[in-house]
Amino acid sequence: MKSIVELIADIPTNAVLRLQAQALEKKVGELETENSRLVKRVAELERQILSSASATEFVEHRGALFKRKPGGGYSDQPYCFVCKKPLSSHMGMLPYSCMCGYSADFTGGDLRDVMRGLQ
Numbered sequence: 194m195k196s197i198v199e200l201i202a203d204i205p206t207n208a209v210l211r212l213q214a215q216a217l218e219k220k221v222g223e224l225e226t227e228n229s230r231l232v233k234r235v236a237e238l239e240r241q242i243l244s245s246a247s248a249t250e251f252v253e254h255r256g257a258l259f260k261r262k263p264g265g266g267y268s269d270q271p272y273c274f275v276c277k278k279p280l281s282s283h284m285g286m287l288p289y290s291c292m293c294g295y296s297a298d299f300t301g302g303d304l305r306d307v308m309r310g311l312q
Contacts, residue, residue, distance in 0.1 A: 251277070254311045257289060257297040267311055269304060271297060 196218055251258040257271035257280060271280045273291035280289035285301025299307050 252311070255297065255299055255307050257299075257307075259308075259311060267308070269308055271304070271307075 258274055259267040271289050273280055273295050275295045276293045280291050282289045282301030288300050289297040
């Protein structure tokens, strides 16, 4: 992409406009650099918030995570220990597993006993 100065080079303009255009291009570059730095910082802070929220929001039991309910107790939906997404058990017969490849050591049929052990 051509710079503003290159675009106006063929147009008869005064030196003041050229200097202003150069200053604007410099400022745009500075702002793009700052924006990039801030985007990285926001991503880092979001990761920190998620990890700290996860530490209080979930409890680990039998190789899976379970969400705490606001009124006490736990949700009966197990979550992945690795990526914290919901686990599934095919027809309750196979071990709970995640799309990321992680697998818990219990099946859907075992969930009631697992929940009893959690309380």
